[in-house]
Amino acid sequence: MSALLAVSQLSKQFGGQPVLRDISLTLNQGDVLAVLGRSGGGKTTLLKVLAGLETPDAGTLTLQGQNLLPVPPNARQLVYLYQEPLLFPHLSVFENVAFGLRIRHVAQAETDQQVRELLEELDLAAHAQKAPNQLSGGQRQRVSFGRALIIRPRLLLLDEPFGNLDAQTRADMQQLFLRVSRQHRITSLFVTHDSREALTVGTRFAYLDRGELTNYASATEFIDDPRTSIRAELAFWERIQQTASPSC
Amino acid sequence: MRSKLLTFLLVLLFALPFALLGLLAVSENWRFPAVLPPGYSLDPLRSLVAADNDLLAGLGRSLLLAGTVAVVATTGGFGLARAVARSRWAARWEAASYLPYALPPVLLAVLIQPFIIRLHLSGSVGGVLLGLLLVALPFATLLLRSCWSRQATEYEQLARTLGCTPQQALRRVLLPLAWPLLRTTLFQTFLLAWFDFGLTNVLSVGKVRTLTVQVFTYVGEANAPLAAVASLLLLLPPALLLLANKSALLRKP
Numbered sequence: 001m002s003a004l005l006a007v008s009q010l011s012k013q014f015g016g017q018p019v020l021r022d023i024s025l026t027l028n029q030g031d032v033l034a035v036l037g038r039s040g041g042g043k044t045t046l047l048k049v050l051a052g053l054e055t056p057d058a059g060t061l062t063l064q065g066q067n068l069l070p071v072p073p074n075a076r077q078l079v080y081l082y083q084e085p086l087l088f089p090h091l092s093v094f095e096n097v098a099f100g101l102r103i104r105h106v107a108q109a110e111t112d113q114q115v116r117e118l119l120e121e122l123d124l125a126a127h128a129q130k131a132p133n134q135l136s137g138g139q140r141q142r143v144s145f146g147r148a149l150i151i152r153p154r155l156l157l158l159d160e161p162f163g164n165l166d167a168q169t170r171a172d173m174q175q176l177f178l179r180v181s182r183q184h185r186i187t188s189l190f191v192t193h194d195s196r197e198a199l200t201v202g203t204r205f206a207y208l209d210r211g212e213l214t215n216y217a218s219a220t221e222f223i224d225d226p227r228t229s230i231r232a233e234l235a236f237w238e239r240i241q242q243t244a245s246p247s248c
Numbered sequence: 249m250r251s252k253l254l255t256f257l258l259v260l261l262f263a264l265p266f267a268l269l270g271l272l273a274v275s276e277n278w279r280f281p282a283v284l285p286p287g288y289s290l291d292p293l294r295s296l297v298a299a300d301n302d303l304l305a306g307l308g309r310s311l312l313l314a315g316t317v318a319v320v321a322t323t324g325g326f327g328l329a330r331a332v333a334r335s336r337w338a339a340r341w342e343a344a345s346y347l348p349y350a351l352p353p354v355l356l357a358v359l360i361q362p363f364i365i366r367l368h369l370s371g372s373v374g375g376v377l378l379g380l381l382l383v384a385l386p387f388a389t390l391l392l393r394s395c396w397s398r399q400a401t402e403y404e405q406l407a408r409t410l411g412c413t414p415q416q417a418l419r420r421v422l423l424p425l426a427w428p429l430l431r432t433t434l435f436q437t438f439l440l441a442w443f444d445f446g447l448t449n450v451l452s453v454g455k456v457r458t459l460t461v462q463v464f465t466y467v468g469e470a471n472a473p474l475a476a477v478a479s480l481l482l483l484l485p486p487a488l489l490l491l492a493n494k495s496a497l498l499r500k501p
Contacts, residue, residue, distance in 0.1 A: 072408075
């Protein structure tokens with residue numbers, strides 16, 4: 001099966017400082033590549049290069065066999081989701097979700113139907129006419145997600161999208177992401193600094209550190225790499241458990 | 249009760265100059281220590297509609313100048329603020345935007361007067377417009393600087409990945425986001441040009457008689473009724489603009 005996305009030898013420097021070094025990766029339809037990494041490791045730059053918001057210094061980038069490098073961001077059909085939901089404050093929830101369809105001049109009746117169905121699916125139907133500032137953090141992130149999904153992106157680029165949510169809402173959003181991802185067979189590249197989140201949402205795993213990407217063949221390899229600190233965290237919780245229940 | 253009294257006092261404070269100017273405009277031989285004018289005449293007001301009246305022409309000139317300055321400075325300031333925000337030397341450019349304020353406008357007018365003469369714009373509306381823009385444009389740029397924050401860039405980039413061309417991102421996202429500040433800037437730059445006397449007086453060399461210049465002339469001539477009529481005309485557009493912008497000005501932070 002040919003890969004949906006193929007990235008090869010991608011490099012990028014800012015002011016002579018390498019930010020991405022020979023990045024290579026492939027993604028198949030429906031894959032969720034969870035990229036774990038610390039702040040300043042080059043995660044955001046990688047997503048921006050894929051989205052067309054930054055130009056790489058070297059390397060190739062193909063999506064469904066098409067060379068993406070000369071294609072402007074608006075024609076790539078790759079949506080970049082930020083940590084902040086960035087809902088348009090001058091538009092209602094309904095109009096925020098409809099935004100991508102309005103840009104594409106989709107007929108009114110079809111837009112109405114698609115937006116209503118998606119709002120229903122995201123459990124936002126009751127909030128359709130509300131302004132973004134009337135929503136909770138989790139609801140805003142769902143609207144942001146709906147605004148991206150409605151244009152059926154070929155690839156979703158998520159930059160720590162749930163990073164600003166409380167633990168419970170974050171867990172709910174991860175489950176929602178999993179459900180919708182599977183249902184719509186969305187291919188995505190999910191960047192996070194939380195190993196638990198990476199393991200929850202990812203079907204494939206990578207680690208990005210100082211611009212170098214390591215791809216893992218399996219979740220076990222990912223867990224076993226000491227740089228991901230997952231083994232260390234597991235050992236920590238085991239110690240806590242032993243301390244809390246010494247008789248067991 | 250206390251807030252009602254305060255509102256009443258504020259309304260009185262705001263309305264009193266208008267009432268006094270109105271009274272002065274229709275008074276005849278009103279001199280100290282008389283509390284009220286001894287007689288009234290509508291002649292100064294009637295003269296407004298006379299064919300050769302200079303006040304209405306001055307009003308037109310002032311509206312043209314202040315309106316053009318507001319639109320050009322706000323549009324240009326929006327673009328310049330973006331260029332400043334994206335420049336590698338953003339802080340230096342921002343500091344440079346404050347330079348026109350190191351000089352009072354009248355002194356700035358004296359300094360640029362030789363260039364205005366060489367451009368054959370001395371004593372013309374174009375010359376005054378250029379001088380006013382030199383003050384209003386940096387002011388608008390500074391005011392609109394916050395439209396181009398990191399978050400605005402993120403909004404723009406998000407809109408691009410959702411399918412917007414750069415023009416669509418500007419029209420559908422950036423301009424609506426910036427609209428409250430753009431409206432304030434239009435208002436402020438209009439007022440800046442509308443009430444300017446010193447710079448306009450120097451650059452116009454007595455030929456471009458705006459309403460503000462006329463008020464000073466009538467005051468100098470001790471022509472109280474005409475000065476009052478001109479002042480009322482001068483206060484009318486800002487008062488109307490204030491009324492139109494009431495919702496924006498009373499907006500909660």
